Amino acid sequence: MTTTTPSKVAGAADYLDQRTSIGTVVKNFARKVFPDHWSFLLGEIALYSFVVLLISGFFLTMFFVPSMGLTTYHGPVASMDGQLMSEAFASTLRLSFEVRGGLLMRQVHHWAALLFMAAIVTHMMRVFFTGAFRKPRELNWLIGCLLMILGLAGGFTGYSLPDDVLSGNGLRITDGVVKAIPVIGSYMSYFVFGGEFPGEDIIPRLFSLHVMVVPALILSFVGLHLLFVVLHKHTQYPGGGRTNTNVVGFPLFPVYVAKAGGFFFVVFGVLVLMGGTMAINNVWNYGPYDPSPVSAGAQPDWYMLFLEGSLRLMPGQAEIVIAGYTLSLNVLIPAMIIPGLLFTFLFVYPFVEAKVTGDKREHHVLDRPRNVPVRTGLGVAFLTAFIVLAVAGSNDLVATHFHMSLNAITWILRILLFVGPVIAFWITKRICLSLQRKDRELVLHGHETGKIVRFANGEYIEVHRPLNEQERWLRVNYDAHRPLEIEPAEDSRGVRRKSYKQDRRWQKLSRFFYEDRVEPVRPSELHEVQGHGELEGGPVAAELNS
Amino acid sequence: MKALAARRHHRFTPVVIVMFALLVVGGIYAAFAPSSAQADTATNQDIQEGEKLFLANCATCHGANAEGSDIYPSLIGVGAAAVDFQVGTGRMPMQASGPQAPAKPAQMNETQTKQLSAYVASLGPGPSIPSAEQVDPEKGDIANGAAIFRTNCAMCHNAVGAGGALSEGKFAPSLWETTPTHLYEAMLTGPQSMPVFNDGTLTSEEKRDVIAFVVDQREGSAGGLSLGSLGPVSEGVWVWIVGMGALIGAAVWIGAKSS
Numbered sequence: 001m002t003t004t005t006p007s008k009v010a011g012a013a014d015y016l017d018q019r020t021s022i023g024t025v026v027k028n029f030a031r032k033v034f035p036d037h038w039s040f041l042l043g044e045i046a047l048y049s050f051v052v053l054l055i056s057g058f059f060l061t062m063f064f065v066p067s068m069g070l071t072t073y074h075g076p077v078a079s080m081d082g083q084l085m086s087e088a089f090a091s092t093l094r095l096s097f098e099v100r101g102g103l104l105m106r107q108v109h110h111w112a113a114l115l116f117m118a119a120i121v122t123h124m125m126r127v128f129f130t131g132a133f134r135k136p137r138e139l140n141w142l143i144g145c146l147l148m149i150l151g152l153a154g155g156f157t158g159y160s161l162p163d164d165v166l167s168g169n170g171l172r173i174t175d176g177v178v179k180a181i182p183v184i185g186s187y188m189s190y191f192v193f194g195g196e197f198p199g200e201d202i203i204p205r206l207f208s209l210h211v212m213v214v215p216a217l218i219l220s221f222v223g224l225h226l227l228f229v230v231l232h233k234h235t236q237y238p239g240g241g242r243t244n245t246n247v248v249g250f251p252l253f254p255v256y257v258a259k260a261g262g263f264f265f266v267v268f269g270v271l272v273l274m275g276g277t278m279a280i281n282n283v284w285n286y287g288p289y290d291p292s293p294v295s296a297g298a299q300p301d302w303y304m305l306f307l308e309g310s311l312r313l314m315p316g317q318a319e320i321v322i323a324g325y326t327l328s329l330n331v332l333i334p335a336m337i338i339p340g341l342l343f344t345f346l347f348v349y350p351f352v353e354a355k356v357t358g359d360k361r362e363h364h365v366l367d368r369p370r371n372v373p374v375r376t377g378l379g380v381a382f383l384t385a386f387i388v389l390a391v392a393g394s395n396d397l398v399a400t401h402f403h404m405s406l407n408a409i410t411w412i413l414r415i416l417l418f419v420g421p422v423i424a425f426w427i428t429k430r431i432c433l434s435l436q437r438k439d440r441e442l443v444l445h446g447h448e449t450g451k452i453v454r455f456a457n458g459e460y461i462e463v464h465r466p467l468n469e470q471e472r473w474l475r476v477n478y479d480a481h482r483p484l485e486i487e488p489a490e491d492s493r494g495v496r497r498k499s500y501k502q503d504r505r506w507q508k509l510s511r512f513f514y515e516d517r518v519e520p521v522r523p524s525e526l527h528e529v530q531g532h533g534e535l536e537g538g539p540v541a542a543e544l545n546s
Numbered sequence: 547m548k549a550l551a552a553r554r555h556h557r558f559t560p561v562v563i564v565m566f567a568l569l570v571v572g573g574i575y576a577a578f579a580p581s582s583a584q585a586d587t588a589t590n591q592d593i594q595e596g597e598k599l600f601l602a603n604c605a606t607c608h609g610a611n612a613e614g615s616d617i618y619p620s621l622i623g624v625g626a627a628a629v630d631f632q633v634g635t636g637r638m639p640m641q642a643s644g645p646q647a648p649a650k651p652a653q654m655n656e657t658q659t660k661q662l663s664a665y666v667a668s669l670g671p672g673p674s675i676p677s678a679e680q681v682d683p684e685k686g687d688i689a690n691g692a693a694i695f696r697t698n699c700a701m702c703h704n705a706v707g708a709g710g711a712l713s714e715g716k717f718a719p720s721l722w723e724t725t726p727t728h729l730y731e732a733m734l735t736g737p738q739s740m741p742v743f744n745d746g747t748l749t750s751e752e753k754r755d756v757i758a759f760v761v762d763q764r765e766g767s768a769g770g771l772s773l774g775s776l777g778p779v780s781e782g783v784w785v786w787i788v789g790m791g792a793l794i795g796a797a798v799w800i801g802a803k804s805s
Contacts, residue, residue: 302782
C-alpha cells in the first residue's frame with residue numbers, strides 16, 4: 001500500500017498540473033526567499049486574527065437575529081428575565097447562554113477583533129519606523145491604511161450589533177456626529193437610521209455591512225496587499241551582504257510554510273485561551289438598549305478611544321448659532337477634523353518624504369529608525385497624540401484609579417495634546433542623533449577593551465578592539481540625506497521661474513527633515529583614525545572599500 | 547456569730563436588713579427582668595452615651611448641638627440611617643478634608659455606632675435603620691433591580707457597580723464590598739454627592755430589588771475573569787498585554803528559531 005501512495009499523489013498532481021499548469025506557480029513559490037525577523041510576523045498576527053474572525057463570525061451568524069423587533073426574554077440570565085428587549089439582544093443572550101460553545105465563540109470573536117486592530121497598528125509602526133513604505137511600496141502602504149480604516153469600520157459595525165446599552169450609546173454618538181454635519185446633518189441622520197434615532201432599521205443595516213460589505217472589502221484588499229508583497233519581494237533589515245538588489249533569507253518551502261503555518265495555530269490558540277478565560281463585553285451587564293440610560297465607564301473598544309477622547313477634550317463653547325442655525329463645531333472639530341488630520345498624515349507621509357528627500361530609487365533594505373531622525377520623531381509624535389487622545393477617552397477611569405480630579409485630567413490632556421507631540425518629537429530626534437553619533441564613535445574607535453597600555457614615554461592609552469565586518473556594515477551603510485537643492489529664482493536667460501515659490505516651500509520642509517544629520521563614517525576617516533594606533537590589529541578600512 | 551447576735555438590737559439593724567432585702571430583690575429583678583429595652587430600641591442611656599461620643603468626635607465640625615455651620619451640615623433630622631451609614635462605613639469621623647469622605651475601616655465599634663445613631667435620631671425625626679428583612683437580597687427581584695439600577699444608578703456607579711468618576715476628584719464608590727444594610731441606607735439618605743431615593747421615589751421593595759441585583763453581580767462574570775468589570779478600556783489594556791504580549795513573544799521565538 002505504502003509504495004503505491006506516492007505514485008497516486010504524483011498522478012493526481014500531474015493531472016492538476018496538465019490542466020492548470022499550477023506546477024510552475026508552486027515551484028516559484030516554494031523557492032521564494034523570505035528574510036527572517038520576528039517583526040515581519042506582526043502582519044501575520046493581523047491576517048490570522050482576521051481568519052479567526054471569519055470562522056467565529058460565521059458561527060455567530062448561525063444564531064444571531066439582526067432585528068430590532070421587540071420580544072420578552074425568558075431564559076437563564078436572572079437579571080434579564082421578563083425584560084422587554086430587541087430580538088438582536090435576546091438572540092445574543094441566547095447564543096451566549098443556551099448555545100453550546102456560543103459564549104466562547106462570541107468572546108473569541110471579540111478578542112480577535114481587538115487583536116486584529118492591535119496587530120494592524122503594531123505592523124504599521126514597524127513599517128513606518130523602518131521606512132518600508134518607500135518606493136516601490138507606497139501603494140501597498142495606502143492599501144494598508146485602507147485596511148486599518150476598514151478594520152475600524154468592521155469593529156464599529158460589529159460592536160453595535162448586540163443592541164445593548166453600551167453599543168446604543170456608541171450609536172447615539174454616531175447620530176450626534178452625523179447631525180453635526182452642516183445643512184444636511186439632520187436629513188442624513190434620518191437617512192442613516194431610517195427615521196428618528198434609534199429607529200428600527202439600524203441593526204439590520206449594520207448587520208449587512210458587518211457580515212458582507214466590510215469583510216468582502218477587507219478580504220479583497222488583504223489579497224491585494226499580499227500580492228504586492230510577493231511582487232515587491234520582502235524588505236530586509238540592513239546587515240552584511242544585504243543590498244537593494246537581493247533578498248537574504250530562507251525559502252518559503254519548507255521553512256516559512258512551517259513557521260507561518262505554525263504561527264496561525266499559535267494565534268488561534270492564544271485567542272481561544274483569551275476567549276475561554278477572560279470575559280469580554282458582557283452585554284447582559286449593560287442591559288437592553290433604551291435611549292435614556294448611560295452607565296459610567298461607557299467607552300468604545302480601544303481602537304475608537306481616540307475619537308471618544310477627542311470628543312471628551314473639546315470645550316463645549318465651540319457650538320455657535322448663526323441666524324438661528326446651529327454650527328456644532330464642538331462636535332465637528334473633534335469627531336471629523338482631528339481624525340481627518342491623523343488619517344491624512346498616514347496617507348500622505350510616504351509621498352511627502354519621497355518629495356523632500358528627492359529620492360527616486362527603489363529601497364528594499366530597511367532603515368534603522370535612528371538613521372532617519374525626523375521620520376522617527378514624527379512617528380513618535382503621532383503616537384503621542386494618539387495615546388493622549390486614547391487616555392482622554394478613558395479619563396474617568398484614570399480619575400478613579402489614580403485618585404485624580406476629572407477636571408484636572410481633562411485640562412492636562414488638553415494641553416498635552418498640543419505640547420506632548422512637540423516634546424516627543426524633539427526628544428526622539430535628539431535620541432536618534434545621539435545614537436548615530438555613538439555609532440560613529442564606535443566605528444571610528446572600536447569597542448573599549450579595558451586594557452590600558454603605557455608607552456615608554458609615559459603616555460597611557462586604552463586599547464580599542466575594532467568592529468568586525470558585520471558590525472561595521474550595519475553602522476556605516478546608510479544615506480544621510482541632505483536638504484533639497486533648488487534651481488535659482490531666475491533661469492539662465494533671466495526669466496523668473498514660475499515654480500520657484502513652490503520649490504522654496506518644499507526646500508523649507510526638506511531642511512526641517514535633513515538639516516540636522518550625522519553623516520556615516522567614510523573610509524578615509526577610518527584610515528585617518530587608525531593612524532593613531534589605538535586600534536588593535538592592522539588596517540581594517542580595506543573592507544569598507546570592498 | 548456571737549458578735550452579730552450581740553448587735554441584733556442595735557438601732558441601725560432594721561435599716562441594714564431593709565437595705566439587704568432591697569439589694570437581693572433588685573438583684574433578682576435585674577437578673578430575670580425582660581431585657582428587650584436594651585436590644586433594639588435606643589434607651590436613654592444610649593442617647594446619653596451617644597451624646598458623649600458626639601461631643602468628643604463630631605461636635606468640632608457639626609457643632610455642640612449638631613446644628614452644623616456654613617460648611618458642615620446640620621445633623622438635626624438626618625435620622626439614624628444616615629449616621630449608621632456614615633459611621634458604619636468609616637466615612638465619619640472624617641480624617642482629612644478632601645473632595646469627599648472616603649470609606650475606611652470604621653473608627654467606632656457597633657455599640658458606639660448604635661449609641662451615636664440613637665443620639666442623632668433623638669434630635670429630630672428622620673429615616674431609621676432598616677430591618678434585616680428589608681435588606682435581604684434573597685427576597686429581592688434581580689431583574690427588576692437590574693432595570694432600576696440601569697436607569698438610576700449605573701450612570702455613576704458603572705453598569706454592575708464597579709464605581710465611576712464624578713467631577714473635581716469626587717467619585718461614586720464601587721459597591722462590591724458594601725453591606726446590604728449600608729446599600730439601603732445610602733439610597734435612603736443620599737450621602738455626599740448621591741441623590742436621595744426616599745420611599746416615594748423607590749419603594750422599600752424596589753430598594754431590596756436593587757440590593758438583590760448588586761449582590762448578584764458579586765458572584766463574578768459568566769465569561770471568565772471579569773477584568774474589573776470596567777468595560778472596553780480594561781479589555782483594550784488586556785488585549786495589548788496578554789494578546790500582543792504573548793504573540794510578540796511567540797514571534798520572537800519563531801524568528802529566533804534557527805531554520
